[in-house]
Amino acid sequence: MANTALTRPARQVTARPAARSRSRRRGQGAAYVFLSPWIVGATVLTVGPMLASLYLSFTDYDLFDSPRWVGLDNYVRMFTEDDRYWHAVTATLEYVVVSVPLKLGLALAVAMLLNRGRRGTGLYRSAFYAPSLLGASVSVALVWRAMYGDGGVAGRVLGVFGIDVGSMVDQPRYALLTVIALAVWQFGAPMVIFLAGLKQVPKELYEAAALDGAGPVRRFVAVTLPMLSPVLLFNLVLETIHAFQSFTSAFIISSGRGGPSDSTLLYTLYLYQRGFTDFRMGYASAMAWVLLVVVGLITVLLFRGANRWVFYLGEGRR
Amino acid sequence: MTSRTARRGARILAGVVSVALAGVLSGCGSSSGSGGTQTVRFVWWGNQDRADATTKAVALFEKKNPGIRVQTEFSGYAAYVQKLTTQVAGGAAPDLIQLDRPTFGEYQHRHVLADLSRYTGSTLRVDKIPANLLAGGKADGKQYAVPAGQTTQMLVYDQDLFDKAGVRVPENGWTWEQFAKDMQKVGAATGVAGTTDFGWAVDWFDSWLHGRGKQLYTADGKLGFTAADLEQFWNTTAALRTKKGVSAPEATTKMDGSTQNSALVLKQAASEMNYDSNLTSYLSSYKGTLKTAPLPGDDAAHSGMAALPPVYFGVAQHSAHKDAAVKLLDFLVNDPEAGAVLGATRGVPANSEVRAQVCGAATGDDKAVCDYEQRVQQRMGPADTWQWPSGSSAVKTDFQQVYDDVIFGRTSVSAGAERVVENAQQALEQ
Numbered sequence: 124m125a126n127t128a129l130t131r132p133a134r135q136v137t138a139r140p141a142a143r144s145r146s147r148r149r150g151q152g153a154a155y156v157f158l159s160p161w162i163v164g165a166t167v168l169t170v171g172p173m174l175a176s177l178y179l180s181f182t183d184y185d186l187f188d189s190p191r192w193v194g195l196d197n198y199v200r201m202f203t204e205d206d207r208y209w210h211a212v213t214a215t216l217e218y219v220v221v222s223v224p225l226k227l228g229l230a231l232a233v234a235m236l237l238n239r240g241r242r243g244t245g246l247y248r249s250a251f252y253a254p255s256l257l258g259a260s261v262s263v264a265l266v267w268r269a270m271y272g273d274g275g276v277a278g279r280v281l282g283v284f285g286i287d288v289g290s291m292v293d294q295p296r297y298a299l300l301t302v303i304a305l306a307v308w309q310f311g312a313p314m315v316i317f318l319a320g321l322k323q324v325p326k327e328l329y330e331a332a333a334l335d336g337a338g339p340v341r342r343f344v345a346v347t348l349p350m351l352s353p354v355l356l357f358n359l360v361l362e363t364i365h366a367f368q369s370f371t372s373a374f375i376i377s378s379g380r381g382g383p384s385d386s387t388l389l390y391t392l393y394l395y396q397r398g399f400t401d402f403r404m405g406y407a408s409a410m411a412w413v414l415l416v417v418v419g420l421i422t423v424l425l426f427r428g429a430n431r432w433v434f435y436l437g438e439g440r441r
Numbered sequence: 442m443t444s445r446t447a448r449r450g451a452r453i454l455a456g457v458v459s460v461a462l463a464g465v466l467s468g469c470g471s472s473s474g475s476g477g478t479q480t481v482r483f484v485w486w487g488n489q490d491r492a493d494a495t496t497k498a499v500a501l502f503e504k505k506n507p508g509i510r511v512q513t514e515f516s517g518y519a520a521y522v523q524k525l526t527t528q529v530a531g532g533a534a535p536d537l538i539q540l541d542r543p544t545f546g547e548y549q550h551r552h553v554l555a556d557l558s559r560y561t562g563s564t565l566r567v568d569k570i571p572a573n574l575l576a577g578g579k580a581d582g583k584q585y586a587v588p589a590g591q592t593t594q595m596l597v598y599d600q601d602l603f604d605k606a607g608v609r610v611p612e613n614g615w616t617w618e619q620f621a622k623d624m625q626k627v628g629a630a631t632g633v634a635g636t637t638d639f640g641w642a643v644d645w646f647d648s649w650l651h652g653r654g655k656q657l658y659t660a661d662g663k664l665g666f667t668a669a670d671l672e673q674f675w676n677t678t679a680a681l682r683t684k685k686g687v688s689a690p691e692a693t694t695k696m697d698g699s700t701q702n703s704a705l706v707l708k709q710a711a712s713e714m715n716y717d718s719n720l721t722s723y724l725s726s727y728k729g730t731l732k733t734a735p736l737p738g739d740d741a742a743h744s745g746m747a748a749l750p751p752v753y754f755g756v757a758q759h760s761a762h763k764d765a766a767v768k769l770l771d772f773l774v775n776d777p778e779a780g781a782v783l784g785a786t787r788g789v790p791a792n793s794e795v796r797a798q799v800c801g802a803a804t805g806d807d808k809a810v811c812d813y814e815q816r817v818q819q820r821m822g823p824a825d826t827w828q829w830p831s832g833s834s835a836v837k838t839d840f841q842q843v844y845d846d847v848i849f850g851r852t853s854v855s856a857g858a859e860r861v862v863e864n865a866q867q868a869l870e871q
Contacts, residue, residue, distance in 0.1 A: 186530035187551035206860070207842070273707060293691040295849050378702075379519050383694040384849040385842070399523050401835045401868070402547070 180409035185402040197409035208410075210385035211393035214299060218389060219366040222306040227358055230310040234317035235347075248318070255311030264305065264375030268292055271301040271376075292376055295386035302387050305372045313358040320354030321347070349434040356433050360425050367418050370395070390414055477508060479762045481769055484514045485539035485752070486521035488700050488722035490806075491786040495773075498782045502772050509765045517699055522834065529553050534757040536766040542826075543834040545578065545586055545753055546662075550831035554585045554755040560767045566775050569792040574750050577826030587774055588750030590718060591796075592788030593821060594648050595813060596636070596737075597705065597723050598712030600730040606630035606711075614744065614820065615737035617652075621681055627711050628685025637704040637713040638687035638848065640678035641696050643840045645714050645736075648745035649674050652738045662830030664865055671858035675847060679854055690848040696841075700726045717813050718751035718788035721806040733813045735820050744820040751788040785810035832868035839864045 155162075180197060182190035201208050233251055237244055257263050271277045271291040281288055291297040324347065332342045348355075370391040373381065381388030381396065390410070398407030485495065492515050499511045514535070516524065522544060528534055534553065548554050561567050561584050567575055570588060578586035603609070606627040611619065624635025639645040646666075647657045656665045681687040692709035695702040700722045705713035714736060715723070723731055738744030754773065756766045772779050780795035784807040790796040800811035840861055847857040 185551065186526070187553065290691050293694050295851070378517075378695075378697070379523065380838075380842070382842070382845050383690070384845040384851050396838075399526050400838055402526070402551075 176408040176411060179405050180412050182405040183403075184405040184408075186398075186404050187402075190405060193405070197406045198413070201406070201409060201413070207385060207388065207393060211381070211388045211390050214381075214386060214388050215367065215390040218299060218303060218306075218369065219363060222303045223359070223362050223366050225303070226307045226310050226362060227313055227355070229307060230313040230358070231317050231351075231355075233310065234314045234321055237314075237318060238321045248315075251314060252311035255309045261371065261375055264372045267301060267305050267372070268376050271297075277301075293383055295384040298377065298383055298386045302369075302373050302376055302389075305376075306366065306369065313362060316354060316358055317351065320351050324350040350436070352433040353435060356425070356429050360422055363421060363425065364418055367414065367421075478510050479508060479765045480510045480512055481537060481762050481765045482512045482514070482535035483537040483766075483769060484521070484525065484535040486516055486518045487539075487786070488719070488726075490722050490725050491515075494783050494786045498773060498779045499769075501778060501782060502769055505772075506765075506768065509762075509768070511769060517701075518697055529757075532759070534759060536757055536760040536762055537769055538755050538757060539589070540586055540753045540755050541751075542577070542749075542829045543837050545755065546829035547831050547834045548755065549580045549585050549828065553758055555758045555760065555763060557584045557587065557756060557767065564764070565767050565771045566792075569775070569794050571748075571791070571793065573748065573825055574791055577750050577828070578753050578755075580828050586753035586755035587770060588791045589752045589754055589774060590750065590785075590788030590791050591748050591814070592716040592718035592751035593748055593814065593817060594644070594714060594736045594746050595717045595720065595817075596712055596714055596734045597720065597731050598636075598734060599705070599727075600732045602627060602631045602633055602711040603732075610732075610734040614735045616739050617677065617737045620737035621677065621686060624681060624686040624712075625684045631711060632685075633708065634688040634692070634704075634710045635681070635686045635712065636688070637696065637710040638678055638682065638690075638693040639714045640675050640687075640847070641693055641841050641844050642698070642714075643837050644716075646671065646674055646840070648736055648747070650745070651747065652743040652745035654743075657836075658829050658833065660825075660827045662828075662869070664862065664869060666862075668855075668858040668862040671861055672855050675844070675854045675858060679847075682848070690845075693848055694845050716749075716751055716788070717810050718785070720810050720813065721785055724806040724809060733809070735817045738820070746817060746821050747826075748821050749826055750791065789814050830869050832865075832870075835868040836861075836865045839868070 179190055181192060181194060183193045183196070184190035237248055237251070254263075269275055272293070273290045275290070277291060278288060288294070288297060291301055328346045328350070329342060332346050337345060368391060369389055373387045373389045373392050374395070377383075377387045377392075379392075379396075381392045391414075394407050394410045394414070397403045397410065483499065485491070487495075495515070496513060499513055503509065503511055515521075525535070525538065525544075529548070538548075538554075540548065545554075557565060565587070567584070567587060571591070574588040574591055575584070578584055578588055598610075606623075607630070608623045608627055615623065627633070627635035643657060650656055650666055650670065653670070655670065659665045678687055682689075687693075688704045688710040692704040692707065696704065698715065698719070700706050700719065703713060703715075703723070704710040706723065706727055717733070720733065735744060736746055738746070754770045756763055756770065760766055773783065774790075775792050775795065777795055777798055780790050780792070780799050781802070783790070784799060784803070789811055790799050799807065800815075803811050843852070843857045843861050843864075846852040847854055852860070
């Protein structure tokens with residue numbers, strides 16, 4: 124139904140007098156002229172390399188000699204022979220599954236605190252957002268390594284409580300947790316989006332709920348969550364994609380090795396190692412395409428699943 | 442109306458594009474045509490003391506050669522290799538490159554390095570460099586790289602901790618059996634592991650193999666060991682690990698040959714295997730008294746020790762300033778003044794005359810290196826070095842990675858050894 128309603132005006136356009144359509148086309152020409160820097164950039168810097176990497180993924184390419192066609196070899200080897208590939212997949216899934224919900228939960232909690240509009244809110248907002256600006260930088264990851272490393276702050280604080288863990292970044296059990304902690308700490312971006320979403324929730328709904336005797340928990344579950352669900356979906360999709368692409372923190376914290384014992388070997392880190400330390404650019408390209416497809420699939424699934432829990436105001440009529 | 446705005450839009454766009462183009466063109470101009478002076482890019486990896494000495498030597502070179510400017514970059518080993526690969530693949534290779542055995546094999550096979558044969562004998566003097574060191578920089582009879590020094594394996598240990606445990610270095614060096622016992626003794630008496638777990642690096646495995654008449658790679662580039670050999674080697678360290686003979690996994694996993702991550706320097710082990718080219722760095726960063734001893738070996742003839750080039754210098758094939766780069770190379774290796782500044786930061790000098798001069802006048806940390814080299818001369822085994830095959834770089838990293846899995850109990854020694862051999866065969870085939 125919705126589809127036919129959308130296409131009908133388009134057909135009417137073609138039926139209009141030729142002169143108007145010509146001027147419109149000329150206007151489009153100007154638009155394309157203005158768009159051309161972007162179009163050139165996108166083709167030369169994004170689409171071109173992507174197609175090249177798709178081709179390379181079917182070759183054996185060592186960066187120096189010309190690529191040799193090997194068909195599906197890279198893909199077959201990846202799925203059947205490469206132990207480390209599965210280490211990377213496991214570490215990445217663990218990272219995404221743990222870090223994304225924690226980060227979103229924290230972002231939402233802080234956004235709700237800041238939404239109360241007490242004194243100094245502006246200051247707090249900036250303070251909580253700051254880590255997101257710093258988080259992707261190399262220096263913070265270095266500080267992180269020092270904090271969770273030998274004789275670092277984290278070890279000493281835990282020592283006070285009688286827990287002796289030693290150097291956390293050098294033990295497979297804890298290393299990934301430190302990387303996750305760094306990711307969660309950067310909750311600023313989703314927090315700001317949640318905050319904007321919270322401002323949009325009509326006050327009347329809370330008032331009505333309060334009149335009906337709903338407590339804070341009930342109001343959160345029955346009003347805030349449904350009203351916020353589109354924003355939640357947006358943040359969930361964005362953060363999931365973002366988490367799959369994480370690289371810097373794991374790279375710095377493990378000194379580029381993904382260790383100890385592959386515990387912080389995120390997918391992109393292994394991809395990088397394959398390409399740049401093992402000289403297997405074809406294999407790395409194949410890995411990149413698998414990642415693209417998997418992230419695409421997961422995004423589709425998130426959107427499909429969203430029909431069940433995302434609530435759009437004004438949709439009730441349907 | 443619309444057509445006029447479109448035309449104006451196009452004109453503005455043309456203006457913007459031409460300004461941008463002009464910027465790009467002038468940018469190109471200023472970087473390439475800097476009249477008269479050549480800029481040579483020189484890169485290496487290493488610790489701080491090597492960087493300090495090298496920077497001084499480079500400044501000296503610039504003073505003597507006013508037409509040449511040298512741009513230097515240095516970092517830790519892992520970062521160095523990754524960055525270098527990216528630059529080389531992207532056509533932006535540095536002019537003068539520091540290499541080790543795996544990277545030399547890798548880059549020579551991939552035609553990254555220039556054949557220096559036409560310089561040797563004229564602007565590049567190699568006649569004072571021992572033939573066995575020079576051989577390591579040769580491929581197909583041509584000289585592609587020149588050794589920067591001479592080094593050999595050593596065990597560097599904390600004298601106080603060894604004394605406390607009553608452990609003395611035997612007159613004729615340790616046998617492996619005695620060594621294992623003594624390391625456990627140190628661990629039991631001091632609470633600090635006897636030595637850094639030496640299963641992590643191909644280097645110590647190589648010298649262990651030498652003691653058994655084998656080596657990592659044969660001269661024709663084949664794998665020189667079996668999974669059974671590696672299993673035996675790793676079982677040696679596994680037995681020590683449970684009794685504090687060697688360092689704990691958390692300390693071992695960090696090892697990368699630098700003093701910054703060294704278990705010995707971080708006081709997580711009482712001794713450590715390394716090359717004596719790193720001794721100056723240990724001495725300057727360690728709090729306590731360090732002494733050196735030869736590596737264990739079953740007898741003096743099979744000590745597994747060898748005189749090796751710690752690093753090589755090579756010139757990039759596509760360098761635009763090959764002559765200048767060769768000049769710098771020659772200066773670093775052969776110039777007596779450069780030798781005096783560089784000291785023993787890349788092992789003892791490769792040039793025998795410079796070596797005699799440097800070691801004759803050496804004091805402090807440099808002297809320790811010279812003395813050690815002198816002392817262990819009789820124990821050095823195989824005299825030849827040869828080119829390692831392409832793929833040896835990947836084998837080196839894979840070896841350490843699998844060992845991580847072994848020490849953290851993610852895989853068994855035998856399964857790990859199998860995996861290393863399997864992966865190595867694949868890497869060498871490439």
